[in-house]
Amino acid sequence: MRLIQAFLLTLFTFLIFNLANAQTTGGKISGTVLDDAKKPLDGATVTLLVAKDSAVVSTLLANKDGSFTFQNLKDNTYIIKATYIGYKSYRSEPVISRQKPVNLPAIILATAGKALNEVAVTAKKSYIQQKIDRTVVNVGALISNTGANALEVLSKTPGVQIDADGNITFKGKSGVLVMIDDKPTYLSASNLATYLRSLPSSALDQIELMDNPPAKYDAAGNAGVINIKTKKNTIKGFNAVISADYAQGFYSRTDESINLNYRINKVNLFANLAYNGQHTYRRLEIDRNYFDENGVQTSSLKDISYFRPISNNTNIKAGMDYYVSPKTTWGVVFTGTISRDHDNSPVYSLLYGQNGGLDSTINTMNTSKNKFDSKGINLNYTHKYDSTGRTLTFDLDYIRDVSGGNQLFVNDTYLPDGTLTNSRTLHDDLPSTINIYSAKADYSHPLKGKAKLEAGIKSSYVNTDNAANYFNVIDGESTIDYNNTNRFLYKENINAAYINFNKTLGRFSLQTGLRAENTNGIGHQLGNAQKPDSSFANHYTNLFPTAYFSYNLDTAGHKVLVLSYGRRIGRPNYGSLNPFTFFVDEYTYFSGNPFLKPQFTDNYKLAYSYRSLFTFAVAYNYTTDVQNETIHKNGNIFISTTGNIGQQKTLDFSVNTNFQPAKWWSVNLYTEVYNNTYQGEFYTGRLHQSKYTFSANGNNQFTISKSWSAELSGFYNTSGTYGQFVSIPTGMLNAAIQKKILNNKGSIKLNMRDVFKSFSPSGTITNIVGATATYHNFVDTQVATLAFTYNLGNLTHSAPKRDTGGAESEQGRAH
Structure with a gap:
């Protein structure tokens, strides 16, 4: 509370200071920079020159809507110059400033290139772009992203880390909300990882990183929001982008995609089809040591697991925009994912006695077949009332996810001499169905004096049905295992409303917002012949304020200071509330926790940036009732469950810089140092862990010639702590080269990921009463990819379609 008060006092002081300075008089010249399709050019360079001798008075970058303003000008005659990469420069006629505002x-x-049949010109985007409330990563700016999937692209994104199971952390914190085109996928952590692995990089446009999202976004995700934006064609006539690649790692894999668009009169049709076939490999080694009450080691266990999943994934996104009038647009979008995989994953368990001798060996043959089908439809509407930007939008969404798995476990126990002492066969059937309904409306209203008011409402309803049917198989006959068989039903309704206000006063910009969310959840665990029914209900309402305050330290707007605050919530994943235990192998179970409470995080951040070339930030996050995977043991069995483990404090220092040592060489470097501190009481005892982690992520782009380019990129992370888990250092180096062909309409790329095969997520599990444990992953990340991309059609841009989707908060929670 004291930190919030200090923040608000600082904000008030700056505002009073600004109001005092706002009384100064002087001329003002304002305008807007657009491309030849009347689309704002965010980040265009605008220079104010004295007409007499072309002396530079001030330089600034255009805002997101293309607007710019020069203030406190002396009486004089000026010239405006505007430039943007890939476009012809502009130079105005003389403009006279005499105290009164001038609106240009x-x-x-105009586009700098010639007609398509002569040459295709594309503007090269920066890899990283900094904005007041988010960092934007342009996926296509890295050649090494070619042939990668969305999860692999994320692993190279600044501040993002991916473990061997596909779990995502952002700036050292778990619980990040991952969205696709501003809407959730409503997937469990494992299904989300599967989906992202099935999504090729050729379908991705940008990744937005928001550690403190504005009030317009759902408050879910205590670590912030990662919004993955897929490619959207806005080109008149017919056009298409075709991509195909072949990759070779431990096994081979392929990716194919086609992005289609057809615009005629008032109708725009689009489709994105992608398919990939993957055969991957991972070896996991877990070592466990067991101790008695006096600390004397009694036994130890070594688990060696092999994962070789073969998957076939198809992603479809298709839709239509109908432009009723220049002010009104209706749209419909269909999405679908079809994923099938099968795996033969043997587990070899070696149990040793107190003296270190081998007591027994357990061979578990685990064969599985899994499916995941997701279908969704979105209906969207946009109406612009006038030229000032007053806009109303709404979205209706329906998503249905159906998944299922069949596994067969054959567990054979042998003595050291090879004698079979026990054999157990277990079969399971794990169907799951999730239905999601969401509706939202947003209204934007510009006000006088460069201010804007935004407001919106949203309601979502989620209905999940998860079953776990286990059968013991004896002599070919199956009988129900009532100890593990269960069915869990969960229904949740979230109602939300927000208001957001932003205002620019001279060098000062202020954006504040408040979001209210009401949550209602009901869980029902169905009983069986041996287990009774159980149920629970949760109802709570919370407020989530956000505030951003920026100050331009110079008149050109090159040096910017940003102060921000936001509060967020992390609701339990649906499956984590399921109280039953799920079998993994003889010594490893997963269990749900119906008593999980939501976690709340307060985020504070101070950042300084210079011309989007250099950004330094310090952030502090405080989380209560932290949800994290916890490990405890029952005999020799390790049980993994999600629990509230107390509080987490994170202090983060980060630096991002872009520079160009030579005309042919550009560099982006992101580094951060963060400290995670965990404190709390939970069922495995007192947890108190604190550790500093250094992380670096960099890429080098080399222009060899007009048609040849290359890249060298990589990342490195030192040891870190995440609840009970302490990781060891790991990193990766990537190299790529590209050749443009067919009059620049096509390209061939060769990419090598993890050149030195150095990525090996491993670590230690702490705070287990009566035991210690370490884990080591050997992952199939050293992959060579050869890719081909071809563009066909014309390159005349039309009005862009709006990002659609209203289901932001439920993503990543459905287990």
């Missing part, structure tokens, strides 16, 4: 007509920058 829109500045239109």
Whole structure:
């Protein structure tokens, strides 16, 4: 509370200071920079020159809507110059400033290239772009992203870390909300990882990183929001982008995709089809030591697991935009994912006695077949009331996810001499169905004096049905295992409303928002012949304030200071509330926790940036009732469950820089140092862990010639702590080269990921009463990829379609 008060006092002081300075008089010249399709050019460079001798008075970057303003000008005659990569520069006629504001007509920058049949010109985007409330990563700026899937692209994104199971952390914190095109996928952590592995990089446009999202976004995700934006064609006529690649790692894999768009008159049709076939490999080794009450080791266990899943994944996104009038647009979007995989994953368990001698060996043959089908439809509407930007939008969403798995476990126990002492066969059937309904509306209203008011409402309803049917198989006959068989039903309704206000006063910009969310959840665990029914209900309402305050330290807007605050919530994943135990092998179980409470996080951040070339930030996050995977033991069995483990404090220092040592060489470097501190009481005892972690992520782009380019990129992370888990250092180096062909309409790329095969997520599990444990992963990340991309059609842009989707908060929670 004291930190919040200090923040608000600082904010008030700066505002009063600004109001005092706002009384100064002077001329003002304002305008907007657009491309030849009347689309704002965010980040265009605008320079104010003295007409007499072309002396530079000030330089600034255009805002997101293309607007710019020069203030406190002396009486004089000026010239405006505007430039943007890939466009012809603009130079205005003389503009006279005499105290009164001057509003210029829109500045239109023409494309620098010639017609398509002569040459195709594309503007090269920066890999990283900094904005007041988010960091934008342009996926296509890295050649090494070619042939990768979305999860692999995320692993190279600044501040993001992926473990061997596909779990995502952001700036050292778990619980990040991952969205696709501003809407959730409503997937469990494992299904989300599967989906992202099935999504090729050729379908991705940008990744938005928001550690403190504005009030317009759902408050879910205590670590912030990662929004993956897929490619959207806005080109008139017919056009298509075709991509195909072949990759070779431990096994081979392929990716194929086609992005289609057809615009005629008032109708725009689009489709994105992608398929990939993957055969991957991972070896996991777990070592456990067991101790008695006096600390004397009594036994030890070594588990060696092999995972060789073969999957076939198809992703479809298709839709239509109908432009009723220049102000009104209706749209419909269909999405679908079809995923099938099968795996033969043997587990070899070696149990040793007190003296270190081998007591027994257990061979578990685990064969599985899994499916995941997701279908969704979105209906969206946009109406622009006038030219000021007053806009109303709404979205209706329905998503249905159906998944299932069949596994067969054959567990054979042998003495050291090879004698079979026990054999157990277990079969399971794990169907799951999730239905999601969501509706939201947003309204934007510009106000006088460069201010804007936004407001919106949203309601979502989620209905999940998860079953776990276990059968003991004896002499070919199956009987129900009532100890593990269960069915869990969960229903949840979230109602939300928000208001957001932003205002620019001279060098000062203020954005504040408040979001209210009401949550209602009901869980029902169905009983069986041996287990009774059980149920629970949760109802709570919370407020989530956000605030951003920026100050331009110079008149050109090159040096910017940003102070921000936000509060967020992390609701339990649906499956984590299921109280039954799920079998993994003889010594490893997963169990749910119906008593999980939501976690709440307060985020504070101070950042300084210079011309989007250099950004330094310090952030502090405080989380209560932290949800994290916990490990405890029952005899020799390790049980994994999600629990509330107390509080977490994170202090983060980060630096991001872009520079160009030579005309042919550009560099982006992101580094951060963060400290995670966990404190709390939970069922495995007192947890108190604190550790500093250094993380670096960099890429080098080399322009060899007009048609040849290359890249060298990589990342490195030192040891870190995440609840009970302490990781060891790991990293990766990638190299790639690209050749443009067919009049620049096509390209061939060769990419090598993890050149030195150094990525091996491993670590230690702490705070287990009566035991210690370490884990080591050997992952199939050293992969060579050869890819081909071809563009066909014309390159005349039309009005962009709006990002659609209203289901932001439920993503990543469905187990």
